[in-house]
Amino acid sequence: MASAATIANSSTAKTHMAEAPMTEEDVCAHVRDSVLERRLAPGTKLTEESLCSIFGVGRTTVRRAFLLLKRDNIVDLHRNRGAVVASPTPAEARDVFESRRMIEHALLQQAASTIAPASITALEDHLEQERTALTAGDVGRWIRLTGDFHLHLARLAGNRVMLEFLKQLVFQTSLIVALYGPSNNGSNCSGGDHAKIVAAMRDGDLSSAQDILDSHLREIEAQLEFNKPEKQNDLVSAFAPMRSA
Amino acid sequence: MASAATIANSSTAKTHMAEAPMTEEDVCAHVRDSVLERRLAPGTKLTEESLCSIFGVGRTTVRRAFLLLKRDNIVDLHRNRGAVVASPTPAEARDVFESRRMIEHALLQQAASTIAPASITALEDHLEQERTALTAGDVGRWIRLTGDFHLHLARLAGNRVMLEFLKQLVFQTSLIVALYGPSNNGSNCSGGDHAKIVAAMRDGDLSSAQDILDSHLREIEAQLEFNKPEKQNDLVSAFAPMRSA
DNA sequence: TGCAGGCAAATTGTCAACAATTTATGGGTA
DNA sequence: TACCCATAAATTGTTGACAATTTGCCTGCA
Structure with missing residues (x-):
């Protein structure tokens, strides 16, 4: 776990740049984009730890992002069970x-x-x-x-x-x-x-x-077929080919 | 400040009831209802402390509620300046x-x-x-x-x-x-x-x-007149006559 | 083998202390 | 009085530790 491959500021390795920290909107945008380009399949579990290390942000930010994504029906939140990419009925x-x-x-x-x-x-x-x-x-x-x-x-x-x-x-x-x-x-x-x-x-x-x-x-x-199995995606590769917001 | 007049569970004063804690959705619902019935005027400042004591919840919950309300354009959030009831242009x-x-x-x-x-x-x-x-x-x-x-x-x-x-x-x-x-x-x-x-x-x-x-x-x-002064409301009285969600 | 129970690990939820920023206050000077 | 600056108070932002819950695993027994 905890593959410290942060997407954020991946180019500015350790320069004197301001290193503007990602906000929850940024995390949301990444998740949304991954969903849009089908790199994140419905049903995929999103743990706080994963997104923290992937985007290089704290749990607070990820948590806020989950809340917003839930509001948009992009993830489902179950108490004490975390976030899952939504599977519309x-x-x-x-x-x-x-x-x-x-x-x-x-x-x-x-x-x-x-x-x-x-x-x-x-x-x-x-x-x-x-x-x-x-x-x-x-x-x-x-x-x-x-x-x-x-x-x-x-x-x-x-x-x-x-x-x-x-x-x-x-x-x-x-x-x-x-x-x-x-x-x-x-x-x-x-x-x-x-x-x-x-x-x-x-x-x-x-x-x-x-x-x-x-x-x-x-x-x-x-063309929709309402009887298919679900898929599961690897998070790091799903978020990797992301362009900045 | 800190008028401990919590709206939540106002009837069950201190009984053995489970005292289900309010969630951010509940707080959102109260704010939305107050907006709907015009007890909360646009421009009203919503401090975390106020809502904490009014609804008897922690800052975390209020903070999450603010995030959701912002998503719905019901409040405006400015960094380090808190939440204000939105004033649509x-x-x-x-x-x-x-x-x-x-x-x-x-x-x-x-x-x-x-x-x-x-x-x-x-x-x-x-x-x-x-x-x-x-x-x-x-x-x-x-x-x-x-x-x-x-x-x-x-x-x-x-x-x-x-x-x-x-x-x-x-x-x-x-x-x-x-x-x-x-x-x-x-x-x-x-x-x-x-x-x-x-x-x-x-x-x-x-x-x-x-x-x-x-x-x-x-x-x-x-009938709208786009040149009027704003109002400001008292929070406690604005939230007081609330029916449960 | 199959399954129930319970222990351990992992994950999420909560809270309080601390840091950073903004807002209010109160002289002091022109 | 009006204005400006420094200080104090209040408010918001962040972090980390700890609590609660779930999940996986392993043992023991039929």
Whole structure:
């Protein structure tokens, strides 16, 4: 145990740098990112000691992070039993996808009313990045980008509150797909749908964009199989390839 | 200081009862309720010592509660400066109301698809409770009920995730109205609108219900005045008339 | 072998003392 | 009076030790 491979400040080995200590938000961000890129599987036990040594922070910080992650349904906390990466139930999965359809439908409408040509260009750039990551075989990055696409759409609506809500749902979706997603392939957010949505938005065809987004989400949900075994991950390797917040 | 008037277990003075200690969720619930009923004004400083003695818990618990309340935008935390009841900016207020329109619009549609006669009856019961509280002059209870009405509607949609989101927005709304609401009267959620919504739902007229709900929220938002002084509350009295969670 | 009981190790929960920072107070001077 | 600076008080942040609980392991017995 206690592999002192701290991720924090891994580059500034022992210089005179200020060594800004990680906060609970930083730990949360790392865990969230690991969940998003499927390096942390649902059901994985997260001990305080592990995260302390991995991130080089005290128990207090890890403890606070757990509290916040629980609030976001990313971990489950059981008294005297510690933290476990959450395993959404099929019922919760249904609610998450239904919520995403409602929220993204509404956000698309809002975005369409004030969209600028530059925003369309930015979306097309994002599509290009998705393709690049996919052809390069960087699965983790590709998974992250497909999630970010939906957040990009949401940002166009200019509503911070809704954006935060959708963020939570994207993380939940990652857990759900990790649990119940099709194991044969890794493609659940097919790039084609994303491109079609951007095209519809560029043409000013809101209802088409909404329809495509809706069926896009329904399709992913339909591919879920609610009878699969769980996995377990190694913590250190799961957190290792992390970029700074 | 340190008025040892603990709210927790106020009835079981010193009996042999188990004296279940309050958890951070309990403290959160109390603060949220106080915000909801306008006994805690935005800008009020919440010191750890105060809440410790009021609720009879240790600093650890209060600290955890602060963290969760910050996550919900109910308090602001500044390092070394403690917790303050949040004061949403006009921009945030705009986002909150826009979010409520989006979310409640979608939830109403969802609810309409599977609504049962019994649910309508329950809604009408709620309307009656609102009227009773209003005529009885129990303003705190009435304010809470007007908020609960919207949550009742949301519950009909059967989506826990969206219900939680709306809960957060209702609390935010309470802060916003406390800050910028019309000071001349106390009526911002006029009972008439609520009754009209229920009537439309009973008649199976979804779009009417949606329209009324939409304009209902727009009306409240339009009444906001974004140039008012803040208030400050006494903590003990603010938390005193609390019912158990 | 299979299982119940109990001991030991590991993990989590709690608390109090101490450190760091901010806020309040009280002269002293222009 | 108004302002500034130094000191004191109050509040928040952190750490470590200790308590409570769970978990794994090992023995003993049927």
